[in-house]
Amino acid sequence: MSKLRIDLAYDGTDFHGFQKQHGLRTVQGELEAAIHDILGSPIDISGASRTDAGVHARMQVVDVPLADKRHLPLEKWLYVLRRRLPKDLVANRVSLTSDAFHARHTVNWKMYRYAIDTSPVPDVFLARYATHQPFHFDLDAMRRAAAPLLGEHDFTSFCAKRAQQISKVRTIHAIEVYKEHSILWIEVKGNAFLQHMVRILVGTLAQVGRGRLQEDRVKEILEARNRCLAGPTAPAHGLCLWHIEYPTDYATLTQNE
Amino acid sequence: MSKLRIDLAYDGTDFHGFQKQHGLRTVQGELEAAIHDILGSPIDISGASRTDAGVHARMQVVDVPLADKRHLPLEKWLYVLRRRLPKDLVANRVSLTSDAFHARHTVNWKMYRYAIDTSPVPDVFLARYATHQPFHFDLDAMRRAAAPLLGEHDFTSFCAKRAQQISKVRTIHAIEVYKEHSILWIEVKGNAFLQHMVRILVGTLAQVGRGRLQEDRVKEILEARNRCLAGPTAPAHGLCLWHIEYPTDYATLTQNE
Numbered sequence: 330m331s332k333l334r335i336d337l338a339y340d341g342t343d344f345h346g347f348q349k350q351h352g353l354r355t356v357q358g359e360l361e362a363a364i365h366d367i368l369g370s371p372i373d374i375s376g377a378s379r380t381d382a383g384v385h386a387r388m389q390v391v392d393v394p395l396a397d398k399r400h401l402p403l404e405k406w407l408y409v410l411r412r413r414l415p416k417d418l419v420a421n422r423v424s425l426t427s428d429a430f431h432a433r434h435t436v437n438w439k440m441y442r443y444a445i446d447t448s449p450v451p452d453v454f455l456a457r458y459a460t461h462q463p464f465h466f467d468l469d470a471m472r473r474a475a476a477p478l479l480g481e482h483d484f485t486s487f488c489a490k491r492a493q494q495i496s497k498v499r500t501i502h503a504i505e506v507y508k509e510h511s512i513l514w515i516e517v518k519g520n521a522f523l524q525h526m527v528r529i530l531v532g533t534l535a536q537v538g539r540g541r542l543q544e545d546r547v548k549e550i551l552e553a554r555n556r557c558l559a560g561p562t563a564p565a566h567g568l569c570l571w572h573i574e575y576p577t578d579y580a581t582l583t584q585n586e
Numbered sequence: 587m588s589k590l591r592i593d594l595a596y597d598g599t600d601f602h603g604f605q606k607q608h609g610l611r612t613v614q615g616e617l618e619a620a621i622h623d624i625l626g627s628p629i630d631i632s633g634a635s636r637t638d639a640g641v642h643a644r645m646q647v648v649d650v651p652l653a654d655k656r657h658l659p660l661e662k663w664l665y666v667l668r669r670r671l672p673k674d675l676v677a678n679r680v681s682l683t684s685d686a687f688h689a690r691h692t693v694n695w696k697m698y699r700y701a702i703d704t705s706p707v708p709d710v711f712l713a714r715y716a717t718h719q720p721f722h723f724d725l726d727a728m729r730r731a732a733a734p735l736l737g738e739h740d741f742t743s744f745c746a747k748r749a750q751q752i753s754k755v756r757t758i759h760a761i762e763v764y765k766e767h768s769i770l771w772i773e774v775k776g777n778a779f780l781q782h783m784v785r786i787l788v789g790t791l792a793q794v795g796r797g798r799l800q801e802d803r804v805k806e807i808l809e810a811r812n813r814c815l816a817g818p819t820a821p822a823h824g825l826c827l828w829h830i831e832y833p834t835d836y837a838t839l840t841q842n843e
Contacts, residue, residue, distance in 0.1 A: 450664070
């Protein structure tokens with residue numbers, strides 16, 4: 330008994346999110362169909378993150394219980410997956426890991442990056458991956474506003490109202506705000522995230538950056554545990570699941586890269 | 587009487603090329619429809635390059651004869667165009683130029699860049715803009731093979747057979763071959779290009795780079811004036827019209843950037 334770990338990347342534009350939904354094109358759906366085709370029997374996979382429709386992933390991790398169905402030598406997996414997956418969904422790495430590994434539950438931390446194109450005219454080649462907001466942003470004010478969000482908190486104010494998670498307590502390790510040419514990046518690193526959490530954090534910090542929300546209001550909003558007080562949910566297409574870190578205990582047994 | 591010069595950029599993936607075609611989504615078609623909407627009357631525009639279906643442009647230039655139809659102050663053009671154009675077609679600059687300016691005929695030189703992703707696993711975020719060829723390329727052999735192509739020649743061997751141009755004589759100023767991380771770039775600068783010319787040059791040089799074609803064969807292929815001898819036409823989506831240079835005589839009268 331062992332598990333297959335697959336590291337994926339996808340352009341989320343044409344997917345209805347990660348999670349399988351009947352009749353819709355999803356990352357999980359496409360991947361399960363490809364693996365079903367390879368193994369000859371249906372299989373359920375788990376992903377590290379249920380990214381929303383339109384959100385991209387530079388690194389997403391799924392685990393695949395192999396049981397006795399492992400017909401295929403490890404070194405063939407990358408090749409056969411690539412042949413079966415669509416152009417906007419790529420398997421970057423396939424490895425054999427312990428049965429105790431679980432793509433979502435054993436995560437150490439995850440990092441999301443959000444891109445805002447602040448140039449007067451949008452860069453057409455970034456239009457799928459960044460929101461266009463041709464405004465001045467006060468980066469220092471955004472950084473100061475973000476400081477009280479670090480650490481363990483109840484993030485109800487920064488969670489979609491319809492979210493099903495019972496506990497809204499999460500830990501944010503770091504929030505970085507910086508510019509690279511005309512792109513404003515907001516990087517959020519944490520142990521786990523609530524539904525829309527990163528997008529609401531971004532939407533709120535962007536309001537601070539534009540001077541539409543006082544920077545010290547962010548701490549009050551966090552404490553109020555009320556979604557209505559926070560800023561808007563930033564558009565999905567600016568967000569990318571950038572990195573997922575697992576404890577070294579789950580070092581892969583063998584890998585094929 | 588004066589002309590409007592519009593500098594455009596587009597992601598060519600979802601366009602059937604630049605040139606207007608009945609019932610198909612083209613750059614010219616979308617742009618003329620937007621300008622028609624702005625001016626209230628139909629208009630014919632000329633583009634510097636008739637890029638093929640799937641080819642991108644970081645810089646494409648069109649001229650728009652204004653006659654007496656110029657209802658709109660110059661400073662408004664960028665804004666109103668942006669509101670009317672789709673997300674994958676962006677006007678970067680609008681300027682007023684002399685009536686003698688012609689987007690295609692007055693070109694000084696144009697530069698195209700072709701991108702080949704040579705990494706073992708394709709980068710999903712480059713999949714629209716680079717062809718995936720996970721092979722070793724001998725860059726020096728490609729450079730040596732390219733040398734005899736520089737200057738004025740009859741490029742019949744590197745032109746689509748169905749091309750309508752009568753004279754196949756063109757001048758190539760420079761061909762650069764270099765790598766940036768895992769991307770192999772082929773840059774071609776010239777006064778004008780025949781149909782598919784850059785893509786056939788790239789397809790032929792790539793054959794040399796992979797050791798499938800002797801480097802000194804390229805000179806012979808050029809001299810034979812026979813399309814059948816050259817390499818395959820490289821896929822459209824790796825190609826981008828990168829820059830167009832006009833003589834300074836056509837310096838814009840006023841501009842809005």
